[in-house]
Amino acid sequence: MSPLRNVRSWLDQRFGWDDLIAPLRKKTVPLHRLSYWYFLGGITLFLFVIQVLTGILLLLYYRPGANEAFESVQYIMTRVQFGWLIRSIHSWSANLMIFTAFAHMFSVLFLKAYRKPRELTWVSGVLLLFLVMGFGFSGYLLPWNTLAFFATKVGTEITGQVPIVGKPMMIFLRGGEDVTGATLTRFFGFHVAVLPGIATVLLLLHLLLVQRLGISIPPKLEVQWTANPSAKREMKFLPNFLLRELMAWYVALGVLGALAAMFPWNLGVKADPFVSAPAGIKPEWYFLFMFQTLKLIPSKVWFIDGEILGVLAFGLVGLLWLLLPFFESDQPSHPKRWITGLAVFALAYVAGMSVYGLLAK
Amino acid sequence: MAFWRNKLRPFRAAHIGLAGFVVLVVCLGYGQTANSCLDCHSALPDPLGVTQEKFSQDIHAQKGLTCASCHGGDPTSDDPDKAMSRKAGWKGKIDRKEIPQLCGSCHSDPAYIRQFNPSLRTDQLGQYRTSVHGKRFAAGDTKVAVCTDCHGVHDLRAPSDPRSTVNPVNVANTCSRCHADAGYMKGYSIPTDQFAKYSTSVHHEALAVRGDLSAPTCTTCHGNHGAAPPGVDKVQNVCSNCHAFQAQMYERSSHKKAFEAASLPGCVVCHSNHGIRHPTDAYLGTGPDAVCMRCHTPGDACDQARAGLLSSLSRLDEAVKSADSVLQVAESSGMEVSEARLGQDQARDSLTKARVTIHSFRTELVDQDIQSGLKIAAKDLQAGNEAMVERNHRRLGLGISLIAIGIVLAGLRLYIKKIES
Numbered sequence: 144m145s146p147l148r149n150v151r152s153w154l155d156q157r158f159g160w161d162d163l164i165a166p167l168r169k170k171t172v173p174l175h176r177l178s179y180w181y182f183l184g185g186i187t188l189f190l191f192v193i194q195v196l197t198g199i200l201l202l203l204y205y206r207p208g209a210n211e212a213f214e215s216v217q218y219i220m221t222r223v224q225f226g227w228l229i230r231s232i233h234s235w236s237a238n239l240m241i242f243t244a245f246a247h248m249f250s251v252l253f254l255k256a257y258r259k260p261r262e263l264t265w266v267s268g269v270l271l272l273f274l275v276m277g278f279g280f281s282g283y284l285l286p287w288n289t290l291a292f293f294a295t296k297v298g299t300e301i302t303g304q305v306p307i308v309g310k311p312m313m314i315f316l317r318g319g320e321d322v323t324g325a326t327l328t329r330f331f332g333f334h335v336a337v338l339p340g341i342a343t344v345l346l347l348l349h350l351l352l353v354q355r356l357g358i359s360i361p362p363k364l365e366v367q368w369t370a371n372p373s374a375k376r377e378m379k380f381l382p383n384f385l386l387r388e389l390m391a392w393y394v395a396l397g398v399l400g401a402l403a404a405m406f407p408w409n410l411g412v413k414a415d416p417f418v419s420a421p422a423g424i425k426p427e428w429y430f431l432f433m434f435q436t437l438k439l440i441p442s443k444v445w446f447i448d449g450e451i452l453g454v455l456a457f458g459l460v461g462l463l464w465l466l467l468p469f470f471e472s473d474q475p476s477h478p479k480r481w482i483t484g485l486a487v488f489a490l491a492y493v494a495g496m497s498v499y500g501l502l503a504k
Numbered sequence: 505m506a507f508w509r510n511k512l513r514p515f516r517a518a519h520i521g522l523a524g525f526v527v528l529v530v531c532l533g534y535g536q537t538a539n540s541c542l543d544c545h546s547a548l549p550d551p552l553g554v555t556q557e558k559f560s561q562d563i564h565a566q567k568g569l570t571c572a573s574c575h576g577g578d579p580t581s582d583d584p585d586k587a588m589s590r591k592a593g594w595k596g597k598i599d600r601k602e603i604p605q606l607c608g609s610c611h612s613d614p615a616y617i618r619q620f621n622p623s624l625r626t627d628q629l630g631q632y633r634t635s636v637h638g639k640r641f642a643a644g645d646t647k648v649a650v651c652t653d654c655h656g657v658h659d660l661r662a663p664s665d666p667r668s669t670v671n672p673v674n675v676a677n678t679c680s681r682c683h684a685d686a687g688y689m690k691g692y693s694i695p696t697d698q699f700a701k702y703s704t705s706v707h708h709e710a711l712a713v714r715g716d717l718s719a720p721t722c723t724t725c726h727g728n729h730g731a732a733p734p735g736v737d738k739v740q741n742v743c744s745n746c747h748a749f750q751a752q753m754y755e756r757s758s759h760k761k762a763f764e765a766a767s768l769p770g771c772v773v774c775h776s777n778h779g780i781r782h783p784t785d786a787y788l789g790t791g792p793d794a795v796c797m798r799c800h801t802p803g804d805a806c807d808q809a810r811a812g813l814l815s816s817l818s819r820l821d822e823a824v825k826s827a828d829s830v831l832q833v834a835e836s837s838g839m840e841v842s843e844a845r846l847g848q849d850q851a852r853d854s855l856t857k858a859r860v861t862i863h864s865f866r867t868e869l870v871d872q873d874i875q876s877g878l879k880i881a882a883k884d885l886q887a888g889n890e891a892m893v894e895r896n897h898r899r900l901g902l903g904i905s906l907i908a909i910g911i912v913l914a915g916l917r918l919y920i921k922k923i924e925s
Contacts, residue, residue: 217840217842217843220840221840221843227840227898228898382923383920383923383924386916386919386920387920389916390913390916390917393909393912393913393916394909394913396909397905397906397909397910400902400905400906400909401902401906404898404899404901404902405838405899405902406838407838407839407840408838409838410840410842
């Protein structure tokens with residue numbers, strides 16, 4: 144008996160290992176021309192795991208505080224063995240994870256995988272996307288460099304525009320009226336404790352729902368396969384799909400390593416609250432579409448302040464986006480066309496505004 | 505108070521309010537037409553024309569002074585005969601000969617000036633009398649500058665106002681109106697190319713191009729109200745106001761005595777005066793920009809010292825540049841070399857210090873700065889080289905990792921093929 148089988152047998156005798164993984168053995172993945180989109184969720188999960196691991200390693204040296212944060216990251220980048228690699232992978236992986244999370248969301252949208260009975264999978268997924276953006280926003284400040292400092296200042300200022308609750312929210316986020324060392328400590332707390340805690344719960348729920356409800360197939364295919372079950376084509380999740388997913392993870396690892404080695408994440412210049420903001424300061428790319436929209440809205444729309452209107456509109460759109468599955472038809476044969484149209488528009492808008500924001504001065 | 509609270513009915517209060525408003529409007533209207541001088545002079549052509557708009561810009565008008573403060577008369581009267589009555593003290597056009605004294609009647613009175621600006625000096629007239637302008641004026645030369653020539657008249661602004669003719673940015677232009685006019689300056693045996701030279705100088709660039717208001721203009725070296733050319737033996741005292749370290753070095757140098765003995769004007773000998781350019785190491789060379797060799801003989805001890813100084817400066821300059829170049833490549837490759845970059849600032853400071861120490865004309869002192877800079881530059885260069893080695897290691901590591909990942913991917917593919925066949 145091989146050592147692996149020995150371990151398995153040992154586990155099975157004590158915990159009923161085979162019963163535990165039995166659902167995974169039964170699990171299948173539909174096979175069709177769009178099956179490769181199913182890898183995106185797994186890649187996002189893989190990048191999240193990378194984030195957790197590299198984040199824990201960074202915690203060994205990182206010191207949250209206006210007087211120490213920048214120096215500690217500088218120390219990680221220059222003195223700690225492979226510190227540069229860990230930090231660069233953490234930064235690149237964060238960006239790739241946000242990208243794959245967006246891509247995963249749009250693939251789910253276009254494949255209409257959010258339909259009944261997977262409404263809650265969608266809701267938990269969108270909430271996870273918001274959390275991931277929260278991770279990005281809070282993590283961006285932690286090196287305490289000039290760009291991060293002013294981007295946080297602008298970002299929290301926008302939060303302050305929300306009527307009634309905006310100002311208290313801004314003060315809560317900043318730990319005072321201005322962005323200071325107190326903000327950094329707070330953001331560190333959000334980044335390494337609050338957000339990971341919530342994300343872990345949501346992620347487990349999301350995975351549990353995926354496991355429980357199985358993998359969705361596009362409505363047209365669902366109609367065909369229901370009418371003609373013999374046309375149905377599937378692949379076993381364990382080991383066939385998982386091995387392919389593993390290959391995708393390896394590719395992602397290679398891309399991450401190449402980015403980290405060829406383009407190590409820049410540290411920038413230490414934040415100085417007393418200097419003026421650099422000209423043309425912009426947020427990270429995943430906030431650009433919102434930032435650019437807010438910039439384009441006139442200062443007054445009728446009698447409402449343009450920025451407040453923009454912030455409220457984004458809040459409303461976010462809420463409707465979260466509830467999108469509840470507007471969809473229950474019948475796979477009659478999917479709502481306007482939702483597909485909206486998805487195309489949303490993708491074009493986010494991509495277009497991001498590029499515009501990137502190019503705009 | 506009780507009466508106002510209890511007895512004053514709203515209707516009556518409205519009447520009183522309306523009456524007060526009418527009185528206020530009348531008073532304001534009266535105030536606006538009180539200066540009858542401007543009523544006529546605003547319609548007259550130059551040089552008699554003074555508009556309300558122009559006069560309102562004048563610092564004196566803003567402080568509450570009127571035409572009568574200088575010209576006398578009665579500006580409250582609409583009757584020209586009364587307004588410009590000699591009996592009412594009307595002086596008419598102020599004679600040029602009287603201008604310094606007239607301005608000084610207020611500006612030399614500390615008690616009077618204190619009401620408006622306690623920090624404003626009151627020695628301008630006294631200083632003017634010691635100036636070349638003032639002395640010539642006292643001797644009867646009315647072509648020389650008086651107060652109004654530089655400060656303007658009727659729209660005279662505070663020197664801190666960028667539109668003022670005596671604002672640091674505009675001083676050189678103001679002086680040049682006379683001093684660059686060869687025709688006007690005919691008869692005074694001084695050159696008229698100062699402004700043209702100054703316009704090419706490092707000082708002009710700092711002031712006019714970079715907007716550095718601390719950079720010198722004409723009055724910084726010559727004085728303003730007491731304007732006079734600095735004496736040959738006093739030039740370094742003028743330059744040392746800003747270039748303190750250079751002056752300290754020069755004071756203790758052998759050149760000071762030699763220049764004094766030869767009646768040479770210190771700093772000006774090497775750097776010139778109005779057309780001062782940014783000094784370069786070429787000043788120590790033997791080319792067209794060389795300054796040492798204007799006096800020294802090739803091959804003498806001083807020439808050898810000059811060559812040694814130039815070689816030391818060039819060595820440090822080169823060392824700083826090569827470390828910069830390596831660090832730049834390392835930085836653009838994503839390597840963290842900010843500490844070495846910071847160190848480069850220190851190396852550059854050493855180079856600047858060495859260039860300042862040149863004014864001591866002592867090779868051993870210059871060498872101290874050079875050695876200190878070379879040490880820092882060498883350390884930074886080593887940091888840059890190490891960063892480049894590290895970068896290459898990373899790329900090698902990446903290559904090996906990618907090969908390993910490729911092998912695993914190929915293995916996985918084969919395994920999938922095997923279990924699916």
